[in-house]
Amino acid sequence: MTDIVLWQKETSEILPATAKTPLEISSYAAQLSNKDRKQIVSAFESNHFEMAVSYLWGKTITALKKELSTVGITLIGEMLDRPNLDEDDDVEDILTAKDAIKLAEELGIVTQTDALRLRHTHEIITHFSQLDIDESDSEEIDETEALSSLKICVKAVLGRPKVEVAKKFVEFREALEGETLTQEDQRVEMLKSSPYFFLKLTVSVLMSAAKKNVGANLEHVLANINVLLPVVWPQLRESEKWQVGHTYAETYADGKTSTVSGLKSALSKVRGFDYVPENLRSDTFVKAATSVLRAHDGMNNFYNEAAPVKELGKLGSTIPTPALPACITALLSVVLGNTYGVAWSAEPEASRILSKVTDERWSYYINNVLPSDTRILEKILLEKPRSNWIKVVDKYGIGDLTIKNKSVGLLISATQNKKDARLVSSAKKLLSEYYGKNT
Template identity: 50%
Template sequence: MSNELTLWEPAETDIIPTAATTVGQITKCAVQLSQRDQRQIVRALEARDFEIGVNYLWVKAMAALKRELGTLGIEFLGEMLGRPDVDERDDVHDLLTDKDAVRLAEELGMVSATEALRLRQTQELIAHFAKSEFADPNNIPTEMDDAEAVRALRACIKNILGKPRIEVAHRFVEFRDALLTKPLSETDTSVELLTKSPYFFRKLSVSILLSAIKTATGAGLEIALGNINTVLPVLWDKVRDTEKWQVGHTYAEVYASGMASAMQGLKQALLKVRGFDYVPENLRSDTFVKAADAIIKAHEGIDNFYTELSPVRNLGRLGTVIPAPALASCTSALLAVALGNTYGASFTAAPAAKQLLTKYTKDRWEYYINQCLPGDIRILSKLDSLGPRKRWKDLVQTRQLNSCAIKHSVAKRLIDASAANNDEGLMRAQRRLVQDYYGKRSATTPAALP
């Protein structure tokens, strides 16, 4: 067995032959599309109705991707998204935004990191041309060109529609099932494996066990409680405050619901790590987390530059001080709006988000940078794009974040490089944070717990 859990990446395959150069030839490779769908896409693109054709293509691609993700189980997807409120009765198409689907596909090894980037660029391209506010200064509407349309066509077919079935790393499901079906001890190889694994797996393990504690009964609950008591003491110093608050919040939930067995088992685990400081005195933080979720939903949806303002204002109305358990979610949501995407940031929502961020004290920024930013993949991914990266540097420089006491060495390098306007150093630090979160990429599947 490997001595480390690693993310799996699919082997590159020639979905689209080199000889396929025309729209018609490329579209024929989309084996998941009916001949009728293929004809409609080709007809639209050859008629230079690029926005219509690419939009139709994207809808079909996302439907296929979400359908395949759904085979892993809705609860499992909810755990990966940090959404313990979902269950198998939820529809995968309602649960996942398009950005969620692409991110999960990357994390599960269904597409490579490079191809995931191309899919995100396709979505941003579609969203950009759907916005009338990006008209030419002379009131001449901008239009998608043929090169952009062909790139989008290739990305969707190569990664999704050109495969009879999108290959999922089902070892991830085995990893989850092992946590929930096999009692673990501190001496188990699998527990030692977790401590040496990328942060992604540590975070996921905690989420999986907490979700089971809230929903399982009988033997399933006993195993989950036993394993959280084994795993949590080992991982406590290796997870950040975001996950610690998640444990405390779960304890508050089961206590309020009168779930005696779950409450007692989780209480024992918290006592072992002296973790009761992370149990919220009330569930006020829930309101802030839900407000942050609404911002992200708007940000990752169509016409986000128009729809972001209302949920940002709603967050601002909740109070001047964000509860500590909700700080990670709220900061990530506000930064997402403030940084925008490749095509810009909302003229109305971005200033409102920045205004809320100006109210942060230095200790709040220190908490986010040290405890949250190293695992905030949403924000780290934005730094790949020139526009969001420039807005990030402006924010760091304006708020003088380099004067914060930053204990996380790589996060400090990122902030210092941002303050110095050093793009090369910034991107080196960003890549290191992402690599540390996911672990070293390899061509093998993650080893399941024995």
């Protein structure tokens, strides 16, 4: 069976191994002007490495955001779980650098390995930009780091021609709202064999469309939910099933009778009413978790993480099940930290909240959420967060849980045995299964 083609992979070599100097590497940066290339090379030759990398990064992330904007702001909003975005929003304003890298990875614009290296470059720039005056006089980006940054920016982004990405991806999304699919439709058949990321996004698009559309478009959406949900339901993980149930509860509370009727029909087909929350209390927890991640990803995160973590801790001793994936991901992000360490002002409180998570709920997270929790899996690829992950697994007795997913079982086993290389390869395998492609 043929997979849905979400992107067109590059088949030509963008940056040959023979390009080793700043002049040679920058000559392959198709999206830079001659003036840009000369400025970068000049900064390298003058040993102004931090200036060179900062200028280079600005050009790289701007080019990446422009390429991403071709899929449409609405789709970007759905991929980021921010349905309030529309086509009038400016891609420069709505996407952080980390958002742009994550979306580029999910859409196949960059490989997982290149995405990891782009994130590392971003962390380097962020780290040095946050140093105080005394530290900045003694600490600086060295030539090796700068050259490595130049290579990855050209290889992953600047060396690529400006092309529209994910055309078939966008076409399928538009079909979900613009026409009614049938069981025999080839696209429905293709969906069955698509990577999990695409199933997850399809559910997100359908649920968002069910809440915002009216008239003929709503009829198409509800018909497609009834066709597609039974197809993908056996493959869906708990967080996506809760998303469907939450949409039903939300539209019921809003009195949207047509939408409620369509969703009720679909949930009946899959016996999915166990995933309809009794109330919408989980919204408050999800929003609090989102605030934690926003601080974690932002500037001065070591200072800014404490306040939102404390707010999350004040919401109650028991996290509602629909909010559990978002909350544990946010709290683990704080506890694992990044390449430079953890926020000491936030980590104790995050650990305190995690200590209240029962074995049953840890089992729920490990078996149903972790296989597609790209944020945590990507952290495991980094040395310091990986070391903290080993401590987390030991501290909370995660290794004693019953692991149903074979790939997750291998990851936990490698964690318990402190087999570093095997732990990294296990995390990469889970990421590959999620994205449906190799690193």
